[in-house]
Amino acid sequence: IERTLSIIKPDATKRNLTGKINAKFEEAGLRIVAQKRIHLSAKQAGQFYAEHAERGFYGELCEFMASEPVVVQVLEGEGAILKNREVMGATNPANAAEGTIRKEFALSVGENSVHGSDSPESAAREISFYFSGLELV
Ligand code: ATP
Numbered sequence: 302i303e304r305t306l307s308i309i310k311p312d313a314t315k316r317n318l319t320g321k322i323n324a325k326f327e328e329a330g331l332r333i334v335a336q337k338r339i340h341l342s343a344k345q346a347g348q349f350y351a352e353h354a355e356r357g358f359y360g361e362l363c364e365f366m367a368s369e370p371v372v373v374q375v376l377e378g379e380g381a382i383l384k385n386r387e388v389m390g391a392t393n394p395a396n397a398a399e400g401t402i403r404k405e406f407a408l409s410v411g412e413n414s415v416h417g418s419d420s421p422e423s424a425a426r427e428i429s430f431y432f433s434g435l436e437l438v
């Protein structure tokens with residue numbers, strides 16, 4: 302059984318959408334096995350998104366992720382990494398399929414409500430970035 306790291310981003314926590322987004326995960330068969338609300342510093346957001354350091358939107362992305370609290374969570378299920386990305390929808394909400402989180406809730410390509418790990422390697426790194434072994438059962 303697979304696990305993936307999910308983040309409910311500032312645009313969504315600000316609009317009080319955590320429960321509605323979590324319902325989408327659960328309806329898709331993903332189980333929330335760990336969850337907490339944190340407020341990242343811009344430096345911590347930068348470390349988390351280090352792979353995007355050379356992209357033009359990196360500064361904006363880090364500032365956005367540090368602008369309000371986020372909810373970080375570990376989702377578990379069969380094929381959880383891909384399943385989560387299906388439920389999230391395309392990065393740009395204009396391209397997201399009907400019924401996906403980003404189609405329903407995202408405001409723009411930057412303020413797109415959720416993050417999900419994109420591979421087993423990034424899932425392992427991202428889960429350990431936010432959660433200790435003691436927090437995961
Ligand atoms: P995430 O990694 O957050 O799950 P993703 O894998 O769909 O999203 P990435 O290409 O990894 O997309 O980009 C990471 C994040 O950077 C996006 O979710 C979005 O918030 C932001 N981003 C991506 N492209 C742009 C852009 N052109 N302008 C502004 N922000 C962007």
Ligand code: MG
Nearest residue numbers: 416417418419
């Ligand atoms: Mg990504």
